[in-house]
Amino acid sequence: MQAPVQYPARWKRPPQIFTDPLWRRILFVGAAVYLVLALSTVDPNWARIAEGWQRGLRFIGGFLQPDFTSRWRDISNGLIESLTMTLTSTVVGVLISVPIGIGAARNVAPPAVYYICRGIIAASRALQEVIVAIFFVAMFGFGPFAGFLTLAFGTIGFLAKLLAEDIEDIDESQAEAIRATGASWAQMINYAIQPQVMPRLIGLSLYRLDINFRESAVIGIVGAGGIGATLNTAIDRYEYDSAGAILLIIILLVMAAEYSSSYLRKFLQ
């Protein structure tokens, strides 16, 4: 007779990354010490905060009593400018990102093209919109044209990168099957890749459209036109009620974009 085996009743998930308990302890203690040291270097100016609190309250007060009427002409001009900038820059940005995205997908592009396209994406992603906007404003003067260029440039980095990643994730067997029919590279892209990535490309473009609208409010502050410029003027004049109205309009438009794009994406699947 063999004695019945006693199986353990407890099980703990073994540590996956740092398997050595000593190193784990050192890491935890190190992180805690760093946090304390880092916090101690933050030196808040309490007097200034108390003063700013007042201004913050005034801002919120304006927000609660938004004034749409007295600056309506400026607001509507800014809005139209922003929406124009948003739409044109998204369309142009998408058109440019598609070839760059295909070129940046390792599984369909030769290595030389791959590195060039990844370089373009990295350049676009490294430069924050505000910095690009300052550059374009300096080059082309104040106004929506600089904003349009900025947003189109930002769209390339965002969309081309995500498109490339989506292409790298496709079901390879579909592409293999199309290649086996004797299809050319362009036909393979059109028949095997495009159907697989199209819904996501459309979804991403819609998402980028609403990012571009939000960005248009930010880059307006550095002179690239649109609703951001109007908002900046309102804040500079301490017209917090008008500023509140502008912010509310931005929120509503972003919400509208959010709902309509998620509906559209579901419809497209």
Added chain:
Amino acid sequence: MLEISHLTKTYKTGDKALSDVSFTVPQGQVLGLIGPSGAGKSTLIRCINRLVEPTAGSITLSGEPITGLGAADLRRMRRRIGMIFQEYALVERLTVMENVLSGRLGYVGFWTSLTRRFGPDDVRRAYRLLDRVGLMDHADKRADALSGGQRQRVGIARALAQEPELLLVDEPTASLDPKTSRQIMRLLTEICAEAGLPAIVNIHDVPLAQQFVARIIGLRAGRVVFDGTPDQLTHEALTAIYGAEDWEAMRKGNEEDHEAERDAALRMAAIV
């Protein structure tokens, strides 16, 4: 006629998938390629249309070399070789018709294929093939709306749309139930017989292979260890290919399948 001589494939990782494989497939012969997983069956049929680049050896189709072709010539060669895949490999979001017409991509220009304006002969042929595989009513459905057996039929129609001189078939039944598997194998062998089309069928299911193909080649660790008719596939031969196993049990399972199939055939007859 397909001639393979001294075909060798060594992967970058150093794995030797095929070593010194030579055989000839005459016109109209359906050849079953069997062997354990990792024996090099998939690699072998992918070397023939060079989806996998062979390391050494030569392959010729009707006397014309396949190995050593440049990109443009390779595309022209590929359109003469139809391929059918294990998981169907249909483009899921395209319609059934587009999938069948994609078999013509090697023959038409980019603009024609982009605008989907295939010529009348291509469209007529596509409809005829859909009718032949019994999917006439499904032409405008999206491929992902079909069942497994139906998808594989579309895969067959796509390969035939190329008007190939050779069919490469990679595990056509691996994702299908036994009854559908038999239907697909029967369809394949019928079509090959109708057109005098040679085919290499890579297949896991030995009894199924024995039932439908005229000749069997057994691969083990990248070498041909058996080449003969299904009747010659004895226990010893199977052991040489797969290693020791209880082959009688497998035969019995096969008889059960046969009964299931007879039953299905009777029911089908009753419906028709």
